Each structure stands twice: as structure tokens, then as C-alpha cells.
């Protein structure tokens with residue numbers, strides 16, 4: 445393998461998700477992504493990793509997106525193989541000097557009342573509102589619905 | 603008989619969950635439970651999940667437990683508006699199915715909607731169209747679905763949300779049945795892929 449091909453491969457593997465980081469004050473929101481939804485679906489979930497470099501905790505209190513009638517912050521638990529999803533009415537704390545991961549199987553951003561289905565390859569704009577840091581603008585990168593979580597971590601599959 | 607009247611006043615979900623838990627405990631420990639008047643289990647509870655059912659697929663064709671006989675199958679209960687566990691599980695099933703290669707056609711993958719209130723045949727077809735595997739999508743009469751959930755030991759509870767909508771708490775485990783329709787095993791998402799494929803392959807070649 446020539447070095448050039450090796451570099452291209454590394455770039456291809458590392459690309460889509462690691463590229464996106466939004467920053468505001470002490471808050472960074474990294475790798476926002478979402479799964480494509482079926483043609484008849486009107487809800488979708490968004491995932492993102494939020495870090496807080498401040499010595500004070502912050503709170504993700506709400507979110508909005510022009511693509512959805514309503515956006516909520518949800519949590520999901522899997523207890524004895526029973527899946528339960530609930531809204532977090534007070535949002536999600538981002539600990540001081542720590543991070544909160546919104547990821548499959550746990551907390552997520554819920555896009556409710558989608559104006560149109562989410563298609564692989566799209567970027568869905570959204571604004572995350574933090575109690576201290578204020579608004580952070582992100583865009584969920586939509587990957588194929590058939591992407592496994594492991595596949596998404598490796599860069600997603602269209 | 604205090605315990606009986608208490609059990610009757612329990613919310614339905616708790617009772618189903620208790621049934622599920624006892625069914626699984628029996629599955630693991632066998633029928634070794636000592637006779638206990640407060641905890642007498644019927645023959646039905648001793649049996650593994652499964653049983654007869656009569657539903658329709660996304661084309662409106664009737665599908666019963668008899669229709670599925672002849673091939674082992676993996677079955678998952680979910681709903682099309684489930685944003686996370688259901689697509690993740692179906693994506694995984696599609697991947698495992700693909701990894702079976704030439705053996706893939708020797709088993710069926712079945713999705714049963716636990717949301718008859720929302721999921722019409724078209725919704726299920728649309729949901730399943732996102733996954734790269736042939737999946738039999740089933741729905742049916744709500745009472746028949748309830749009966750099947752109970753005999754397959756699947757916990758399902760409709761939970762109203764503050765925004766006026768609802769979500770459905772449900773068992774997110776894949777159940778495996780052999781070619782005779784007998785319960786064989788369960789699968790969860792944490793099992794390594796290769797191991798899961800080997801298990802499916804064993805089921806096909808059993």
C-alpha cells in the first residue's frame with residue numbers, strides 16, 4: 445500500500461463523525477448524529493456527546509429544530525430486558541469538568557413531529573439550550589437506519 | 603388468601619412482569635421450585651414462551667404459528683415509532699441474517715408490532731423497508747396481540763406522555779424458535795456478532 449492510499453484510507457475511516465464539534469463557552473457538543481427514519485415515521489432520535497470544561501455544572505434544558513414541531517430530552521433504560529423511554533422534564537446535567545453522552549440505549553434528543561422523514565446523508569440543524577452556556581447550534585448527521593451502533597462509531601454507513 | 607387478593611389489585615403491568623420473571627426463572631432453573639401454596643405455578647407458566655397465534659403480515663396475508671413451522675425463526679416485538687431499541691435491534695437482526703450467507707433463507711425473521719393503535723400494515727412495511735433483510739412484519743386484532751404477548755411472555759405497557767402522546771414500554775429481547783415452533787433461546791444486543799451468528803447457524807442445522 446502506498447502512503448498516499450494509506451492516508452486516504454485513514455481519512456475515509458476517520459471522517460464523517462469526528463469532524464463536527466460545536467463550542468460555546470465551556471460547552472462543546474461533538475459528533476451529533478441521527479438515524480434515518482422510515483418514510484411514514486414522524487419521530488426521530490438525535491445523539492451527541494456534550495462536554496463541560498467549566499468548574500460549574502451546566503444543564504441541557506431544552507432543544508429546538510426547524511425540522512421538528514417539538515424537541516424533547518429523553519432518557520431510556522433497559523431493565524431486565526424491558527425498554528422504557530421517558531422525557532427528562534428538567535433536562536440533563538453536564539457535570540463540571542465532565543461529559544454527558546447522548547447515545548443509543550440511553551439519553552437522546554427526541555425530534556417529535558418531523559416535517560419530513562430524516563434521510564441518510566442529510567444534516568438536521570438543531571439548537572441545544574444550556575442554562576449557563578446558552579445556545580449551542582449543531583447539525584445531526586443522518587446515517588442509514590440499518591447502521592449498527594458499532595458501524596456508526598466506525599464512521600457510519602449510508 | 604391475602605396474597606391472591608393483593609395480586610388481583612396489582613396493576614396489570616406488574617402482574618405481567620411478575621409472570622415474565624417467573625417464566626424466565628423457571629426457564630433457567632427448571633421445574634425445581636418447591637410446592638408453595640402462595641406461589642403455585644400452573645403448567646402454562648412452566649412452559650417456555652410461545653404458542654398459537656393468528657395475525658396478518660404487511661400484505662394482509664394471515665400468518666399463524668403453523669405458517670412459520672418448517673423453519674426456525676427469530677421474533678422481536680416492538681413498535682415503528684420506537685426511536686432507538688427497535689431500529690437498533692432490527693438493524694442487528696438484518697446484519698446477523700446477512701452474515702448467515704447461504705443459510706439465511708433457512709430461517710425467518712419476524713417483527714410483531716405491539717402498537718396496533720398506531721401501526722397499520724403500511725407503517726410496519728415502511729419501517730421494515732429500512733432494513734436490508736426480508737422480515738415478516740405482523741399486526742392484528744388488538745386482543746389477539748395481547749394474547750400472543752402474554753403467551754410469548756412479552757411485557758407491553760402503553761405509557762401516556764406529558765406531551766399528549768404515548769410510548770410503549772416493552773421487552774426488547776429477541777426470542778428464537780426452532781423449526782417445530784418450540785422456544786429455543788433468547789438473544790440480546792450485547793452478544794458478540796460472531797457468537798450470535800454461530801447460534802443461529804446451530805438452530806438452522808439442528
Ligand SMILES: [Cu+2]
Pocket residue numbers: 489518519529552553554685
Ligand atoms: Cu425518546
